């Protein structure tokens with residue numbers, strides 16, 4: 001594989017930049033953090049994209065998507081991040097949407113897909129349970145058939161944005177006698193169904209992303225089962241085996257690097273400009289070298305994913321470990337670079353400044369940085385912990 005600039009990809013990037021200049025509404029808040037955007041911004045941006053034929057940027061044309069290559073999708077994400085667009089509903093676009101496209105009935109597609117395109121239905125993921133995270137197949141939430149309904153009982157945990165979601169895609173045990181993976185089914189559930197309780201979990205960053213979600217005799221139409229009863233594990237593997245090239249979150253790493261450069265240019269330490277301090281420059285150079293290596297690896301994994309290479313999975317795991325560890329290191333570096341201001345946690349980057357006066361430049365630069373450093377601790381846990389990724393890599397050594 002050649003790591004030369006691709007003129008076709010460069011012209012695609014220009015096209016996206018032009019699109020963003022023209023269509024990203026001036027009054028839509030620009031994102032300067034890696035958190036999910038507030039619902040109103042996210043929905044508004046989804047509608048703008050949909051109005052211009054980009055409502056499903058990651059899907060094939062046959063599913064109403066843009067049909068972009070993996071490299072184009074990555075370039076789209078990078079350009080959006082650089083322009084500060086609101087986020088998309090990743091649960092809809094990257095997780096349940098592809099499952100609906102590949103496995104759902106026509107009636108289920110007609111019910112759900114238009115809402116994903118219009119941003120009128122946000123989703124959350126009900127997989128993890130207390131005691132069933134890495135070992136997902138041990139899950140115990142039950143769905144018992146009662147006529148043309150399932151009755152769901154149990155508990156999910158770490159359900160990101162369940163408090164904002166309209167629907168949840170849920171893994172449930174429909175055959176308690178069968179061996180672990182064999183008795184699991186995949187259900188789509190309206191979050192307004194009686195018997196669902198969502199309780200907040202405030203994470204170490206002081207924000208509310210996470211929840212516990214309880215199901216107490218929740219009646220779900222049997223028509224909401226996706227695929228075949230007891231064969232939900234097949235859909236789960238399909239869902240989890242996606243997007244290997246994005247696991248490092250390159251746009252976030254690039255944003256951290258830009259923040260570090262900006263701070264270096266404006267800060268002083270020990271009577272010297274930070275940008276002149278040897279230790280600082282050495283540390284920055286190390287991060288830059290790693291970032292470059294990750295960017296090359298992202299291209300490599302994107303090419304593998306495009307070719308449906310079986311090695312893409314293990315390479316995605318390597319990328320996830322390297323990318324998330326660098327995210328943690330760079331976000332810590334940012335907090336340290338802020339000096340005294342770094343010690344101040346500004347809990348919610350979306351909330352207006354607490355004090356009545358305008359923020360000083362350093363306060364402005366520090367806003368949300370400590371919060372995000374805390375948030376990045378979770379990156380080596382969600383999407384499969386680093387230990388689990390290392391097992392995937394180790395197992396692949398025997399295969400290739």
Ligand SMILES: Cc1cc2nc3c(=O)[nH]c(=O)nc-3n(C[C@H](O)[C@H](O)[C@H](O)COP(=O)(O)OP(=O)(O)OC[C@H]3O[C@@H](n4cnc5c(N)ncnc54)[C@H](O)[C@@H]3O)c2cc1C
Pocket residue numbers: 124125126127128129131132133134135157158159160161210378381382383384385386387388391
């Ligand atoms: C910010 C955040 C958002 C999340 N969002 C969602 C969501 O929206 N929906 C959802 O369903 N889940 C979500 N999760 C849950 C996430 O998928 C789980 O936290 C993750 O799978 C790990 O499971 P666990 O927390 O139960 O830890 P455990 O699986 O109990 O792991 C505990 C420790 O043991 C290690 N370990 C476990 N098994 C092995 C093994 N076989 N070999 C070596 N080491 C092992 C782990 O690496 C970890 O260090 C989220 C988690 C976080 C942190």
